[in-house]
Amino acid sequence: MTSTERRSQIQSVLSTSQLPISASELAHRFHVSRQTIVGDVSLLRAGGEAIVATLRGYEYQKKAAHEAVLVCRHFPNDTADEMRRIVEAGGVIEDVVVDHPLYGQLKATLQIRDIGDVNLFVAKLKQQSAHLLSELTDGVHTHTIAYDTPVQLAAIQATLRAAGYLYEDHQESDK
Structure with a gap:
């Protein structure tokens, strides 16, 4: 899997998850280091994705009423x-x-x-x-x-x- 494909998969996982997902969990899922996931998420954010880091992991920003x-x-x-x-x-x-x-x-x-x-x-x-x-x-x-x-x-x-x-x-x- 290329880094571009991995970032696409991270997007997909986060956008369909009801709960935050930790960098460690994503790293395990994609067989890369936690730091690689942190870098991938940073690149996704730089590309305009509204991903936030919470105490429990990454998630897409939810818009409040x-x-x-x-x-x-x-x-x-x-x-x-x-x-x-x-x-x-x-x-x-x-x-x-x-x-x-x-x-x-x-x-x-x-x-x-x-x-x-x-x-x-x-x-x-x-x-x-x-x-x-x-x-x-x-x-x-x-x-x-x-x-x-x-x-x-x-x-x-x-x-x-x-x-x-x-x-x-x-x-x-x-x-």
């Missing part, structure tokens, strides 16, 4: 609570974005859909002793939230506001 960008601020130990509040209110956390003074906007695709994804994210965070992007900006970050109805968005905003995570009208006055 509605999206909103919410500005949040909290300490790192509040991350799991913030995520749980969003998904329990019916939202999907599509990404996290911070404004870095050197690099500009830094964005990470998350695709956190349920409590299982939240738990997986938190476990990987601890296992890898990783740092959150929001640690670069004193906790301030945005999330693109996918939701189905305006009632869900209102519930998401209300629960984040109740926890003190929703960052709104926090302007410092000039004294």
Whole structure:
């Protein structure tokens, strides 16, 4: 199988799958290294394919009925609570974005859909002793939230506001 044929097969597998597929699983299926799959997916993206990497593997980007960008601020130990509040209110956390003074906007695709994804994210965070992007900006970050109805968005905003995570009208006055 040529690399072009393999990329075509990867497209086919991902477009018909209901669940994300890991690079390792694709590597096993096509008898190549995981790094080869990572390169193949990068080439597919460069060619315009809307493939995203999630905690559980690759998938085609799903288009939500509605999206909103919410500005949040909290300490790192509040991350799991913030995520749980969003998904329990019916939202999907599509990404996290911070404004870095050197690099500009830094964005990470998350695709956190349920409590299982939240738990997986938190476990990987601890296992890898990783740092959150929001640690670069004193906790301030945005999330693109996918939701189905305006009632869900209102519930998401209300629960984040109740926890003190929703960052709104926090302007410092000039004294």
